[in-house]
Amino acid sequence: MVTISDIARALGVTPSTVSRALAGSPRVKESTRLAVSEMAASMGYERNEPASSLRKGHSNVVGILVPGINRAFFSNAISGAETVLNLHGYSVIICQSHENFEDEIKALKTMRSNRVAGVIMSHASTSTTCDHIMENIGQDTILVQFDRVFNELPGPKIVNDNFQGAYEGTHHLIEQGYKRIGNIAGFMGTLAYRDRLNGYKKALTDMGMEIDEDIIFYDSIVENKGYEAAKKAIERGCDAIYSAGDFSALGAIQAAKELGLRIPEDFGVVGTANESFTSIMTPSMSSIAQHPYEIGRRAAQAFITSLKPGAEVGEVVVPMELIVRESSMRN
């Protein structure tokens, strides 16, 4: 492996000059910079990253920490982040918390051990406090949070506009002429679901409809819970459902079909997340899409921006997108 000393020797200069030349320092003459980079290229020089990291105190690596990489949302976010970070000369190291508090701490320690320049993370659902993050992150490491964020923590936060998404979904159902719209709302311990509920409520009141707690269901957003919720909702006179999740929306469609309702004529459904099955099923399901790739991109960009001292990014809200399909398309 060729080192900067090899280049220096070949050129009759010192390693320090080579280092500065390669780093683009103004302390080397343009002509020597050129000579150095040519020689480096011709000798096939590649920087020894560990050596660089040791000396500088941090690496050109960004740690990405997510609950599980095998989930479409996170893998797409990582993909987006990786693409941007690569462009800026950073590599990414991936850790999974498996939704587990202990693993999250271990991952943070690993990243600190590797002297990552930054951490881009979405915390485990079992992480209800954020002290462990403060404690296990390098003090000059940039922290970027996305999707699941702690507002108490400093640094950029990239989130879905859950309020707007739910608002648009509900608004769309009302526009399509549905008169009584139930809501499968999910677990209120999670900010995202609270925001979606609020978006739903705001859309109703904006359109002059009443909020009825009898047709809001706070169960987990899995298929069979959606099925049960929809049965009750229909019993209580609903002709549509906005669901904070796609799987529970799927359950709702099953329930409506079983009760002999036609979709979308008699019963309308809008889900959330735009899971891949929504476009393939019959009838295809309207859903409010997240843009995980974009969120990952923004997170990476926020990291890059934060590199400049003094730059503050704060919260970035990424719009969600209503995708209208058959399940809510009356006319």
Place this chain on the structure above:
Amino acid sequence: MVTISDIARALGVTPSTVSRALAGSPRVKESTRLAVSEMAASMGYERNEPASSLRKGHSNVVGILVPGINRAFFSNAISGAETVLNLHGYSVIICQSHENFEDEIKALKTMRSNRVAGVIMSHASTSTTCDHIMENIGQDTILVQFDRVFNELPGPKIVNDNFQGAYEGTHHLIEQGYKRIGNIAGFMGTLAYRDRLNGYKKALTDMGMEIDEDIIFYDSIVENKGYEAAKKAIERGCDAIYSAGDFSALGAIQAAKELGLRIPEDFGVVGTANESFTSIMTPSMSSIAQHPYEIGRRAAQAFITSLKPGAEVGEVVVPMELIVRESSMRN
């Protein structure tokens, strides 16, 4: 940050002893090893990985290189690999080739620059030769290939048993009483599809059926190609289709439905890949599942095994699994 020198000073020994104690070398007394690890824990010591990597010439990081992390197969494989590697004290660095030859080379260079201990990769579809891999990988770096592999390259290779999967899928259709089974076979430039075709053929001949090239379709395995192929197949007297992809199988189901055939009574379909939509659609689709998580695990294990000098892993074939659902379940 506390270093081994700090620990040494606190204990009145030298850094070298601390280093050896932490590494579990037989050159330190059991009692001092204990004292060192206790002191390290109480002082909150964490190894400086870059320093370690610099000195050792390689890091505790394994590079995983895939076409795109935002694909269910690869993200699950990575997830499996990461889980195993973490258990053994390795971190993973992720790179994407975006199915692009140039990016693949860049990624390999990045990994070498980071002195990764190993590379676990599935090459880009545009990589038709493998010289660039040999050239851009550290000479003592362990190479593990999975899914898309070059047999010319040394080291472990983890692949699906495509032959067995297609065999089982076809066999199942025959058992269900289908008499003339077409095949949407995919692109023959890819080994996986050649193996699937061979599995299909072997199942036919084993069961005393004839191979008819008129009902084997070598188009790309996308939905509309599957649709077209199925129309022709039905015209040519087929009552079932084995498809090397799920999307083309989906197209086949559409085609059969349009022609007024009932599924599975009049027409049977088995796809490949067990995409998430297969279980959700109506009728649900039988499919031959890959086990990407398991493949990732095996790849990581192969890396760990290869660490021992002299250990050879060779090719590991992971069985595929026929998942029978409504689209082929006649009785």
Place this chain on the structure above:
DNA sequence: CAATCGTATACAAACGTTTGTATATTCGCG
């Protein structure tokens, strides 16, 4: 022309770990 300043490069130390070699200590054995 000498003093001063600025530019370009050289020198050298440091980052924290690992590891080959040397030294000190202990033990067994004659």
Place this chain on the structure above:
DNA sequence: CGCGAATATACAAACGTTTGTATACGATTG
């Protein structure tokens, strides 16, 4: 009790880079 062997630890160098400080050289100016 002394010698050699074995055990345990100390010493020191090295990995390749970055960066603060020093030096050499040339240019500018009074």
